[in-house]
Amino acid sequence: MTEAVEKIKLLRSSPDLSAATYQIHDESHTIGNSLRWMLMKNPKVEFCGYSAPVGTAFGHIREHVYQRPYASLMLSRFISLHPTSSAPPANTVPHPSENVINVRIQMYDNLSSLDALITALSDLDKLCETVEDAYIKDLRENKYEKWEERR
């Protein structure tokens, strides 16, 4: 195993990072979908979607995207429509041999998508902490049905 694999690679972006695609190595729908959800909770995010290789988990899902209701563009393939990228439209779904997900973020007001990504990551962490604390608190209260399971 090579240690030199970057965890996050910037696939393509506008110069000010207000619209960018990040490739996250060794992640799947687990991080992809929850990160997408948290990014969409940010009102400064115009668009966010992720894609994971087909055939690794859910064969029928190619991309998870959510569109603001008033966005006028049809963003079914989310990279190719970006106006500032001059590169040819790439297939946004990673090849099944690649252990990566692609996360596309587009921001309002030329804000940095990388800042939004970092904020979303720490917000997700706080969410996890909150769920864990609530679970442990409830477990300590001991108010559940106990039963013995035979094997």
Next chain:
Amino acid sequence: MSSQPLDPRRLVGVHAERVTDVSSRDFPGHYPGEDHSWNLQRFKKNLKVKVQRLSNHSIEFDIVGVDASIANAFRRIMIAEVPAICIEHVFAFNNTSVIVDEVLAHRFGLVPLNVDPSLMEMRSPDDPPTDRNTLVFEVDVTCERNPKAPKGSTDPYELYINPEVLSSHITWSPAGEQAEVFADNAPAPTNPNIVLAKLRPGQQIHYQMHAVKGVGKDHAKFSPVATASYRLLPHIKITKPIPPHLAEKFQKCFSPGVIKINPRTREVSVDGNGARKDTVSREVLRHPEFTDSVELGRVRDYFLFNVESESAYRPERLLPEAIKVMREKLAIIKQAAEALREKSTTMDNDVVMTDV
């Protein structure tokens, strides 16, 4: 719970031929003039986590107020990314049984072990085995004729000694500091009665096996759960009184314990928390006499988890372990993202400097 009026936005509609309002829409900008941006305080207020049932092997708990993506992340991590210890390498010294080495080795690999994964380190393919990352097990079973077998018996357990290789024949050989580390819980299979091979007199199986730490996404044997699943809380709303002569028929359209009939007034209602017992079979929607008298649905953010542990973890420990894995992943990605930001800002400065 289900008898209280519920925000209709939280409901997924279940109709005879279709489901409606499946996706969550609680995003900023979806509803004009409403704030749906991320707010930890609001999330804390709305979140409800409740353990319902706990046994020595399984747990049922509710997580209310999270998005499906989060609930699904926990479920996926419990299945595929919470580590467990399993036999990974098998060295065959002798096998004269009818089962070939590769099949038998595979069976040994699938045996769940009682070793707490937090006591061991992950071993990469290049790493040499050490007492911190590898446990050595041995199995040496020979089948013989029982000289004291009763005449005319056909029971293999009376006729022969060791007619079966069981998981209880797997013995652990401590190495290095392992005898101390595993002092209170000697490594062994969680279930001693798994039949791994059958033997007849003269046949022998002698294997040495190395167990390592791994995760379910690498091989399903490393999955610490037998099942980890969730479903959404069913929601049943009776919109029109059910005629008394149809009460029993209506009741039978649902799972037992869901619908209650008042013995005196014959009034039909949903029994307290009974809705969670329903399978949402939609049987009630098949009968024309019940059209428009009931609405079926599920609560989109009300997750009923059911997790069965099949490993060293006690069932109540699986969710915290999954959350721990999730937070480790987030920390690694965040670190990489911050490094990327660092790199991109210094690169911008370089560009400015060359311009000057």
